[in-house]
Amino acid sequence: MGSDLVNIEVNGVKLAVPSGQMxxxxxxxxxxxxxxxxxxxxxxxxxxxxxxxxxxxxAPKPLPACATxxxxxxxxxxxxxxxxxxxxxxxxxxxxxxxxxxxxxxxxGECELQDLAMGFGRDVARYSERKRVVKDKDLGPLISTDMTxxxxxxxxxxxxxxxxxxxxxxxxxxxxxxxxxxxxxxSVDHELSGNIIDLCPVGALNNKPYRYSARAWEMVAKPLISxxxxxxxxxxxxxxxxxxxxxxxRDNEQINESWISDRDRYSYEGIYSQDRLDxxxxxxxxxxxxxxxxxxxxxxxxxxxxxxxxxxxxxxILASPxxxxxxxxxxxxxxxxxxxNNLDHRLRVxxxxxxxxxxxxxxxxxxxxxxxxxxxxxxxxxxxxxxTPILAHRVRSAALCGASVGFVSPxxxxxxxPQTAYLxxxxxxxVSMFVGVLAAALDILGDKPPAWIAxxxxxxxxxxxxxxxxxxxxxxxxxxxxxxxxxxxHPSFAxxxxxxxxxxxxxxxxLGYIPEGANSTGAALxxxxxxxxxxxxxxxxxxxxxxxxxxxxPRRAYLLYGFEPEFDLTNPALANDALSAADTVVCFSPxxxxxxxxxxxVLLPIATYAETDGTFVNAAGVxxxxxxxxxxxxxxxxxxxxxxxxxxxxxxxxxxYRSVEDVREALEAKLGSRKSSNRYRGKxxxxxxxPEIGEKVLDVPIYLTDGIVRRGTALQQTQIxxxxxxxxxxxx
Amino acid sequence: xxxxxLLSDHTRSEIDRWVAKFPEGRQRSALLSALQVAQHENKxxxxxxxxxxxxxxxxxxxxxxxxxxxxYSMFETKPVGRHSISVCTNISCMLRGADDIVNHLxxxxxxxxxESSDDGKFYLKMEEECLAACCGAPxxxxxxxxxxxxxxxxxxKIIEKLDKQD
Ligand code: SF4
Ligand code: FES
Ligand code: FES
Numbered sequence: 001m002g003s004d005l006v007n008i009e010v011n012g013v014k015l016a017v018p019s020g021q022m023x024x025x026x027x028x029x030x031x032x033x034x035x036x037x038x039x040x041x042x043x044x045x046x047x048x049x050x051x052x053x054x055x056x057x058x059a060p061k062p063l064p065a066c067a068t069x070x071x072x073x074x075x076x077x078x079x080x081x082x083x084x085x086x087x088x089x090x091x092x093x094x095x096x097x098x099x100x101x102x103x104x105x106x107x108x109g110e111c112e113l114q115d116l117a118m119g120f121g122r123d124v125a126r127y128s129e130r131k132r133v134v135k136d137k138d139l140g141p142l143i144s145t146d147m148t149x150x151x152x153x154x155x156x157x158x159x160x161x162x163x164x165x166x167x168x169x170x171x172x173x174x175x176x177x178x179x180x181x182x183x184x185x186x187s188v189d190h191e192l193s194g195n196i197i198d199l200c201p202v203g204a205l206n207n208k209p210y211r212y213s214a215r216a217w218e219m220v221a222k223p224l225i226s227x228x229x230x231x232x233x234x235x236x237x238x239x240x241x242x243x244x245x246x247x248x249x250r251d252n253e254q255i256n257e258s259w260i261s262d263r264d265r266y267s268y269e270g271i272y273s274q275d276r277l278d279x280x281x282x283x284x285x286x287x288x289x290x291x292x293x294x295x296x297x298x299x300x301x302x303x304x305x306x307x308x309x310x311x312x313x314x315x316x317i318l319a320s321p322x323x324x325x326x327x328x329x330x331x332x333x334x335x336x337x338x339x340x341n342n343l344d345h346r347l348r349v350x351x352x353x354x355x356x357x358x359x360x361x362x363x364x365x366x367x368x369x370x371x372x373x374x375x376x377x378x379x380x381x382x383x384x385x386x387x388t389p390i391l392a393h394r395v396r397s398a399a400l401c402g403a404s405v406g407f408v409s410p411x412x413x414x415x416x417x418p419q420t421a422y423l424x425x426x427x428x429x430x431v432s433m434f435v436g437v438l439a440a441a442l443d444i445l446g447d448k449p450p451a452w453i454a455x456x457x458x459x460x461x462x463x464x465x466x467x468x469x470x471x472x473x474x475x476x477x478x479x480x481x482x483x484x485x486x487x488x489x490h491p492s493f494a495x496x497x498x499x500x501x502x503x504x505x506x507x508x509x510x511l512g513y514i515p516e517g518a519n520s521t522g523a524a525l526x527x528x529x530x531x532x533x534x535x536x537x538x539x540x541x542x543x544x545x546x547x548x549x550x551x552x553x554p555r556r557a558y559l560l561y562g563f564e565p566e567f568d569l570t571n572p573a574l575a576n577d578a579l580s581a582a583d584t585v586v587c588f589s590p591x592x593x594x595x596x597x598x599x600x601x602v603l604l605p606i607a608t609y610a611e612t613d614g615t616f617v618n619a620a621g622v623x624x625x626x627x628x629x630x631x632x633x634x635x636x637x638x639x640x641x642x643x644x645x646x647x648x649x650x651x652x653x654x655x656x657y658r659s660v661e662d663v664r665e666a667l668e669a670k671l672g673s674r675k676s677s678n679r680y681r682g683k684x685x686x687x688x689x690x691p692e693i694g695e696k697v698l699d700v701p702i703y704l705t706d707g708i709v710r711r712g713t714a715l716q717q718t719q720i721x722x723x724x725x726x727x728x729x730x731x732x
Numbered sequence: 733x734x735x736x737x738l739l740s741d742h743t744r745s746e747i748d749r750w751v752a753k754f755p756e757g758r759q760r761s762a763l764l765s766a767l768q769v770a771q772h773e774n775k776x777x778x779x780x781x782x783x784x785x786x787x788x789x790x791x792x793x794x795x796x797x798x799x800x801x802x803x804y805s806m807f808e809t810k811p812v813g814r815h816s817i818s819v820c821t822n823i824s825c826m827l828r829g830a831d832d833i834v835n836h837l838x839x840x841x842x843x844x845x846x847e848s849s850d851d852g853k854f855y856l857k858m859e860e861e862c863l864a865a866c867c868g869a870p871x872x873x874x875x876x877x878x879x880x881x882x883x884x885x886x887x888x889k890i891i892e893k894l895d896k897q898d
Contacts, residue, residue, distance in 0.1 A: 170795035172802035183798040184780060 008074040023065040023076060024052055034078050035087055035116050037094075037201045038153035039066035042258055043162055049094070049153050051116065053086035054078045062086040084120075091120040097132045097176070098202075099148050106144075107203030109216035113151065134179055139169075140187025141717035142194055142262060144211050150180050150204040156196040163259065164190040165396055165416025180204070189719045191389045191702065194265040198248060198258075209269060209714040210246040214238070222629035223250055225616045226264040227322050227518040227609035228709060229388045231368060232618030233260045237268070237610050242631035244268045244610050254369045255622070261389035262718070263702060263709055268610065270711030271633065277592040277605040278634020288597065293635065297642070300602050301649035303584045304338075307557035312340030316555035318547060319528050320562035321345045321517025322706055323639065324614025325623075326663040328519070328526035330643035330655075331561060332534060337652045341530055341544025342555065345523035347563060348485075348516060350570045350696055352546045354494035357682025360536035361524035362488075364391075364619040365480055365512025365678050372397045376476035376509065378469070380408045380434060380500060382484020385415070386702040387514055406472035408434050410486055410699070421469040427698055431492045431499070432460065432688040438503045440466035444474060445506065453502050456495070456686040470503075479509040485516055489570065489698045491691040494684050501680030511678045514619065517706075518609075521617040525674070526667060535671040551575050557584035562606060562639070564707055566595050570696050588639060591707050605636035608708055612638035613660040621674060625664070701725075738785040743773050747789060759790045763800050766790060767807055776816055776855065777808035805860065813848035813855035815894050818873045820859055824866035833870050836884045840891060853895065 005016040008023075010032050017026040022045065027034050037049035047067035054065045057075035062082060077083050095117065102108040134147040152171065157180065160167040168188040171178055182188065188196075197205050219238040224247075226233040234250035247268050249260040280296035281288050291299070308315035317335055319328060328345070335343045346352075364371075371377070371394035385392040392415075399405040399417040406421035407413070410430060425433040435453075439460045442449055444467065449457055473479045481504050487496050504511040515521065527533035530544030545553070551574045558579060565575040579585050579599040587600040590608050597603075606612075611632045615625040628638065640660055647655030657663045701724030703715045715721055739747070746769040750762035766786050771778050778801055787797040801807045808816075819837065821830045834845065837856060841849050848855040865871045868880025872887075879890060 167793040167795050170793075170799040172798050174803045183795055183802075 006070055006072045006074075008070050008072075008076060010076045011078055017070050019070065019072075021070050023054065023063075023068045023070055023074075026070055027065060027076075027078065032078060034065045035120060036066060037112060037116075037151060038155060040155055040158075040199060043155060043158045043199075046154050046158060049151065050090045051087060051094070053083065053090060055080045055082040055086075087120050088122070091117060092122060092126070094151050095121060095125070096127050097148075098151065099131065101149070102203075105146070105149065105203035106206045106211060107149075107200075111203060112201035113149075132176055137181050138185060138187070139182065139205075140189065140719065141714045142208055142266060143188060143197060144206045144208040146204055146206070147180060148204075149202045151202055152178055152180065153201055154180075155199040155201065156180060156205060159196050159199055160188075160190070163195070163393065164192055166190060168193070169196070187719050191261055191263070191385055191720065192259055192393065194262045195249070195259050207246055207265075209266060214240045214245045219245055221248075222627070224610060224626050224629050225518070225624045226260065227616065228261075228263050228267060228705060229390075229518060230364075230515050230520065230619035231255060231388050231390045232518065232616050232622060232624050233264050233390055234624075235260055235264060237629035239630050244271060244630045254367060255618070256390050259390065259393065263389070263705075263712075263715065266715045267709045267712045269713050269715075270708035271590075271608050271610060271630075273591065273711035273713075275591050275593065275711070276633045276636070277589055277603055278636060280605060280635065281592075281603040283601045288603075293637070293645075296602065296604060297645045297649050300586050300604065301646055303601060304557060304559065304586060305650055307584050308338040308340060312338040313342065313544075314556040315340045315342060315559065316545065316550035316557070317343035317528075317559045318347065318550065318561065318563070319343070319345045319523065320347065320568065320706070321515070321520040321523050322609070323519060323523070323562045324609075324612065324660070325519060325522035325526055325617060325667065326614050326660045327561070327639040327643060328523045328528045329534070329663055329667045330640055330647065331559075332527040333652060333655070334559075334643065334647060334650075336533075337647075337650065341540040342550050343528050343544065344530055344547040344550070345517070345520060345528045346547055347568050348489045348570050348697065348700070349493065349546075350489060350491045350548060351493035351691075352548065354497065354682050354684040355531055355546070357497075357680060357684065359678045360532075360676035361521040361617075361621075362513035362515040362619070363521070363621060363676045363678050364514065365482075365510040367620050368394060368618070371395060371480070372401065374398050374476075374478050374480050375403045376473045376479030377403055377405045378408065378437075378472045378479075378481045378503075378509075379405070380481060380483050381410065381430070381487025381490060381496065382482060382514055383409070383413050383486065383699070384482070384484055384514070385413065387485045389702075391514065404472045404476070406469050408437065408469060420472050421465065423465055423469050427486075427490060427693050428690050430490065431495050431686075431690055434496060435499050435686065435688060436460050436462060436466040437469045438499050438506070441470035441474065441503055441506055443467075444470060447506060450502055450505075450683070452683040453498060453686045456499075456688050459688055470507075473503065473507040473509045476507070476509065479507065480512050481509055482512045482514055484514045485700070486698055488513070488516065489696070491693060491696065492687075495686045495688075498680070498682060498684035498686050501682070505680070511680065513678070518618075519616045521619060521621060521676075522615065524676075525617060525671060534667065535673070536676070551578040554578040554581045556582060558582050558586070560585065560587045560589070560600075562588060562590070562707075564589070564591065564593060564596070565599070566593065567704065567710065568706065571694075572697075573695060588642065589707075590633075590636065591711070604642055605634060606639040606642060607632050607636050611636065612640065614638075614640065615660070615664060621676065623674070625660070738781055739770060739789060740773055743769050744789065747786075751790070760792055760796065763790060763792070763797065764804070767797070767801055771807060775814050777810065777812050779811075780809075783809075808855075811848070812857075813851075814853050815875055816855045816857050818857040818859035818863070820863045820865070820869070820871050820873075822862035822866075824862070825869040825871060828869040830870040832884070833872065833882050833887060836887055837891075840888065854891075 006019045036052045038046045052065040053062035055077040136145045221236040233256040234252040279290040396417045404420035409424045533539040569575045585600045586602045588604045703721040747766045750765040754761040783797045787794040846858040871880040
C-alpha cells in the first residue's frame with residue numbers, strides 16, 4: 001500500500017486519502033456512512049453482498065465501495081438517487097430468501113441486516129414466491145446455527161482462512177443452493193472460533209449457551225478484562241439485571257484487536273456454577289456451619305493470629321495469579337503484619353533455584369502488538385495457541401508477514417502458518433535439545449559461550465535441526481525468544497532460562513516470558529513472592545519459602561487465596577498432605593469442593609472477576625482497571641473488601657481503604673517504578689540433568705487452567721476439552 | 733504433499749502434472765483438474781473419501797475441496813451411473829423437441845431425470861444450461877461427447893452401443 005495521498009471528493013467533501021485504499025476505508029475514516037455486510041476491516045475484501053454500492057462520477061454503473069480503490073479526482077456520491085436506489089435494490093434481493101423471523105431471532109436488536117433493512121428496505125415485499133429453507137448445522141457446543149438466515153457474506157469463511165488459519169466452514173453449492181457448512185457433520189474447534197458469532201451480520205451464527213436468554217436491548221454492556229491469561233483481553237460483559245449473560249470482545253488494537261478466545265467468551269458460565277460458595281462457613285468439631293460475615297472475619301482473624309502471631313514463619317500464603325492487583329497487595333500487607341515471608345503466587349512453578357535472577361516481573365519483552373513486527377520469533381516451551389490464543393494469533397500474523405517462526409516444544413503442536421523450524425523432545429530431554437540450539441548458534445557465529453554454560457555444551461552434538469532453529473534468531477533486526485508455560489513449569493526452568501538468556505544475548509534478540517494467569521505481573525509488583533516485596537525489593541534474609549517449600553515442610557497454618565489446591569498446584573498429592581496436616585487452613589474461594597471441605601477450617605466466598613473492582617496488569621505491563629459488572633453470587637464479597645475487613649480485625653494500621661483506588665494508590669506510593677527489564681544478570685550453571693518429573697503437572701489443557709474455566713459447561717463439551725480429558729492433545 | 737492413498741498412481745501423476753503448471757505454493761489452482769481425474773478414475777463420481785484424499789494430496793483443507801466439488805455441476809458428489817447423459821433442454825433444443833428426447837430416454841432407461849439406472853450403467857443428468865451446440869439442436873452430451881440433431885432412433889443406437897460396453 002503506497003503512502004502517497006490522492007484527492008477525492010465524497011458527497012462534495014474533499015478528502016486526501018492514502019492511495020491504494022478502498023473507498024470504504026476512506027469513507028469510514030471520514031465518518032461518512034456506507035452500508036455493508038461482507039466488508040470487515042480485519043478480513044480480506046470479498047465484495048459479494050453488493051450492499052456498499054455507491055455512485056462514482058463517470059462510472060456507468062454503481063461501484064462497490066469495499067472493492068473500489070480510490071483514485072485521483074474521484075467524485076463519489078453515497079447518498080445520491082443512483083446510490084440509494086442501488087442500495088435499496090440490493091437490500092430487496094437480500095431479503096428475498098431471508099426468513100424475516102426477527103421476533104424469534106437472538107440477533108434481533110443487534111442485527112446488521114435488521115438495521116439496514118430499516119434504512120434501505122421497502123415496507124412491503126414484492127416477492128410472493130416460496131423462500132428457501134436451509135437445514136441447520138451442528139457446529140458443536142459453542143455456536144448455534146439458523147442457516148436459513150444466512151446472507152452468504154462469507155465473513156465466517158474468511159475468518160477461518162485468514163485469522164484462525166484453518167478453514168473449517170465453507171460455501172458449498174451455488175446460486176440458490178449455496179450453503180455455509182462444514183459439509184461433513186463436525187464441530188468448529190478452533191480456539192478463536194466464537195468470533196464468527198460477532199462477525200456474522202445476521203442471526204445465522206449465534207452464541208449457543210446464551211441462546212434465548214435475553215434481548216440485546218435489555219442488557220447493559222460493562223467493560224471488563226478477561227481473567228484467564230496474561231494478555232488482558234478487553235471484553236464487554238453483557239449484563240441483565242445484575243447477571244452476566246454473555247461476553248463479547250471490546251476492540252483494543254494494542255491488545256486483542258477485535259478478537260477474544262473462546263475461553264474468554266464462554267468461561268463466564270463458571271460464575272453461575274452450582275458449586276459456588278455462597279455463604280461464609282466455619283468448621284467446628286468437623287461440622288460445617290454457615291456463619292455471618294462478622295463472625296467469619298473474626299474467627300479467621302483469631303485463627304490466623306493464634307497460628308502466626310510472633311511466628312510469621314508458621315504461616316504460608318498462596319494466592320492465585322488471577323487475583324486482582326489490589327487483593328494481592330492486601331495479602332502482602334497481611335503477610336508483612338505477621339512478619340511472614342512465605343507467600344507465593346507461582347502455583348505451578350517447580351524450579352526456584354535461580355529466582356534471584358528473575359526480572360521484577362516476567363515481561364513479554366515487547367508490546368503485544370509489536371509481536372507482529374518481529375522478523376524472528378522462537379517460541380520455547382509453549383503450546384502457545386492454548387497458553388495464550390491471542391498471542392498465538394499475533395505470532396501467526398508475524399509469520400504471514402514473512403517472519404521466521406520456530407518452536408522448541410515438548411511435543412508436536414499444530415500451527416497453521418509457515419514454520420522455519422520445529423524441534424521437539426519430551427520434558428526429560430528438553431533441556432539438552434534447547435542447549436543444542438545455543439551450541440549451534442555459537443558454532444555458526446564462531447563465538448565462545450559464557451563460562452557458566454560451557455560445561456553443559458560439552459555433551460552436545462550439533463545437528464542440522466539445531467542450526468535451523470538457531471537461524472530463526474540469527475541476523476534479524478527485531479527478534480524475540482518467548483518462554484512459555486511449559487518452560488516456566490519445568491523442573492529445570494533455571495537451566496532453560498539461562499540458556500535462553502545466553503542465546504538472546506548472542507543473537508541480539510529480546511527475551512520474553514509468557515507468564516501464567518491474568519495477573520502474575522501484578523502479583524510480582526504487589527510483592528506476593530517469598531524473596532521479594534512490593535516492586536521487587538529484596539525480602540527478608542533469608543527469604544521466605546516458595547510454594548514448593550511451603551508444601552514440602554508443612555506450615556502450621558495456610559491461607560489459600562482464589563484457587564483449588566487439587567487442580568492448580570504442580571503437585572496436588574503433596575499439597576493434600578501438607579494441608580491435611582496443618583492446624584489451620586483459611587480458604588478464600590469462589591467455589592466449594594469436597595476437598596476444600598475436607599482440608600479447610602474457614603471458607604470465605606470471594607467474588608469472581610466480573611463481580612469485583614480491581615486491576616490486572618498484563619504481560620506487557622499494561623495496567624487495566626475495571627469495575628464490578630454484575631452482582632455477587634450469594635453472600636460472596638469482593639476479595640479486597642474481605643482482606644480489608646480482615647486487616648482491620650487483626651489490627652493492621654492503615655487498613656482504612658474506602659475503595660480499590662485507595663488500595664492501588666497505597667501500592668503505587670510504594671512502587672519505585674512500574675517497569676521491568678528482562679535482561680538476565682544471573683550466571684546459572686546450566687546442566688543437562690533434568691530432575692525427576694514424577695507427578696508434576698507440566699501441561700494444563702486450555703479449558704482446565706482455572707476454577708472458572710473448569711466450570712464453563714459449554715467449554716467442557718468442546719472437542720478440545722474432551723480430547724484433553726482422554727489425555728491426548730488436539731487442536732482445530 | 734503426502735497421502736492420497738485412495739488415489740491411483742495414474743491419478744497422482746496426472747495431479748502432479750497439473751500442479752507443476754502453477755507457481756510454487758499455488759497447488760490449489762490444480763484442484764479442478766485433480767477432481768476431474770479423480771472422478772474419472774472412480775467411474776464418474778466423487779466420494780467424500782476421494783475428496784479428502786485429494787485435499788490431503790494437495791495439502792488443502794477438506795472443506796476447500798468440498799466447496800469446489802459442489803460448485804461445479806460437472807462433479808458428482810453422489811454415486812451415479814457409469815455413463816452420464818445430459819440432454820440439453822434449453823431454449824433452442826426445447827424448440828427442436830428436446831422434451832421428446834428426454835421422455836424417450838426416461839422410458840427406455842426406466843428412470844427419471846436426475847436418476848441412475850439400477851444396473852449402474854446410466855445416469856440421466858439434470859442439465860441446467862445451454863450446452864452451446866444450438867445449431868445441432870436437439871442435442872445431448874454423453875460422457876463429454878456431443879451428439880446432435882437427435883431423433884429417438886439415434887438415441888436408441890447410442891444407448892445400445894453403450895450398453896454393450898462393459
Ligand atoms: S453464516 Fe453469517 S457470517 Fe457466515 S456467510 Fe452466512 S451471514 Fe455471513
Ligand atoms: S460490503 Fe461491499 S460488496 Fe459487501
Ligand atoms: S439450447 Fe441446447 S445447446 Fe443451446
